[in-house]
Amino acid sequence: MDGSGTDGARRHWWDRSGGGIDRGRIGLWLLGILAGTALLWVLQAASSVLIPLTSAFFVATAVAPVGRWVRERVPRRVSWLGHAASMLVILVILVAFFGSMALVIQRVAEDFPKYADQIGKLWSQANDWLQGTREQVTGAAGQAGGAAASGGEAAAPLDPVTGFAKSLLGATGQAASTLVMTVFLALLMQLEAPVWREKIVMTLGPERCRTAVDAVTAIAQQFRRYLVVSSVLGLLTGVLYVGWLSLFGVDLVLLWGFLAFLLNYVPVIGSVVAGALPVLLTLATKDAGTALTVGAGLLVIEQVMGNFVAPHMQGRQLAISPLIVMVSLLIWSWLWGGAGALLSAPMAVLVAIILNHADLASRFAILFSDKSDRERFDAHTRPD
Template identity: 35%
Template sequence: MIVIFLAIIAVITIGVVLKAAKSVILPLVLAWLLYFIFAPVVRLLAKRRIPTALSTAVVLALFIGVCFAAAMFLNGRIMTFIEAYPRYQVRFDELFQTYIQSFDIPRSVFGQVDPGAIVGRYVLSLSGFFVTFVSNLILVAIFLVFLLLGSPYFGVKIRLSFSEKNARTVLHVMNSIAHDIGRYLSLLTLISLSTGVLVWFALDRIGVDFPVTWGALAFLLNFIPIIGSVLASIPPIILALIQFQPDLGPVIFTAVILFAIQQTMGNFVAPKVMGDQLNLSPVVIMVSLLFWGWLWGITGAILSVPIASSIKIICDNVEKLKVISILMESSKSCEKRYFRNKKPQ
């Protein structure tokens, strides 16, 4: 009982520390995950006799360039929407009042709720996220530089620090994390990009305003598991309702098309391309999403699955923690493990 109590206290303490030190720990975690993606590239260039400093500089320049261009593009799209937002807010308020009167809903039910202002705050919060992302990019880059510069010597340091057996285990864990997370993020980026392009094309054909903005939003939020695609669909549907009122045909068509795209990409294309890539239970993914999203906001939600996967890989290679790894596995994987280990009667 005392052990359980101490464990709960430890978890709460760690959570408080992670939240309080968000400005430092979050960029470090981002750099650590990016390290697993870029380190193989640096090591490959090192084998071709390209200096580590030069290969690190090239990789870093490409990374910062792509991130900065993407952030500026997305922020520009959102700022364009914010400039046009006042006229949409007026129409939204009128539409809201019309529906209240049509369904004979007492105004007291909603009190002082201003739905237009709520939508505006949602858009502004997204814009603020991009600004914060760009500002944190500098710290991420600094951490990433030092990690990449030490990449070619990482194996030597591990072998000098541990016994041969433990060194092999540590290197296996690090290589597994690098392989699984690198592949997961690469495939997820491809699927998210495809989703964003489909959303942009569909909304452009329907005639919904700002189709590029909604496509970019779908691309970004698709990195958030479970709820990301739902969150990305809400703003364009609301805008279509405002834009095409009183004609509900395009609004319904917009909702159906977005639902079809998200279901097709999420339930058919993604499983075929990615398979059970990270081998995580949906419950674990949901808990991880809620915890890291509460802790670090949108960035934490995006990082929730890679962090959970890293924890599972570590537990899977530590004998005393293997039970935690099994509990984190998907049901399909546990079933395969059970029948694989089951001895014939």
């Protein structure tokens, strides 16, 4: 029998049976990868626009029940009081948060002069150690390095407080502008919500409009649950801080616990700042061993709360897998920095709910769930 004829017959049967390479399907997968890559690029490139827009959407949907509750209880001619009440809630929360941060900063500024000398010495020692290590690694001449370090005309290292203040001032200015735009957009979203509902009805039809409204309502409910869970986690973290720091007699222990509670709303960066400041103070006022022990304990608290308790509680309340919560944190932090980290869990909820309400993609939504129970996941992604 001719071997080449047999191989040709086998290839023909293999292609007809569907077991061969499906070029069309491979093309679709490649097209999907390219589309996903382009989407990530757009999300990162347009972050200055998308961050305040996304934040305003979450804020507007979260406080919408307040405005609706007020409008249902006042005459129609003064229905604007509902929007005013919603904005008042937003302003009260912002004033409470930033007012508390201002009190913390004021307290630190008042007590800082007592520790300025010790912290300055530590900074000088750390800078000298870094300079020596760099010279050893790069193989620079020791005498030249010593002359440069002792020379009067050499550039002095930047004061740590001054450098931190400059970076904090720049970040604060950018955050303030984003915050103002977010509040303004949230107000406009609430004012135009009824008009947009009519537009959606005219564009998509009543049935699809109802689906979109259900999705937005579910997102708002889950976002409010996320805020509650974050507040509980922050309170628990603050209590653990107070308890651990009290064991070593660290100064300003209540202040550090309160700061840990406030910065819990700022993932990753907040925990680093909340843990570094008391360790630095301990190093300045006590010995290095105590500071190392305090830092190790705070690190354990942050790791347990940030990598185990927080994803577990958020996933349990939001029906989102803790793994998905962590992956979302990594992705959105990479795309949008600190703002992305702050919005990572709500964005995971948003994507899961949108997928579950979309006809073509609903089967993929279960991948975001913390369990394989489809009914339970549907119950968490539908409005109550």
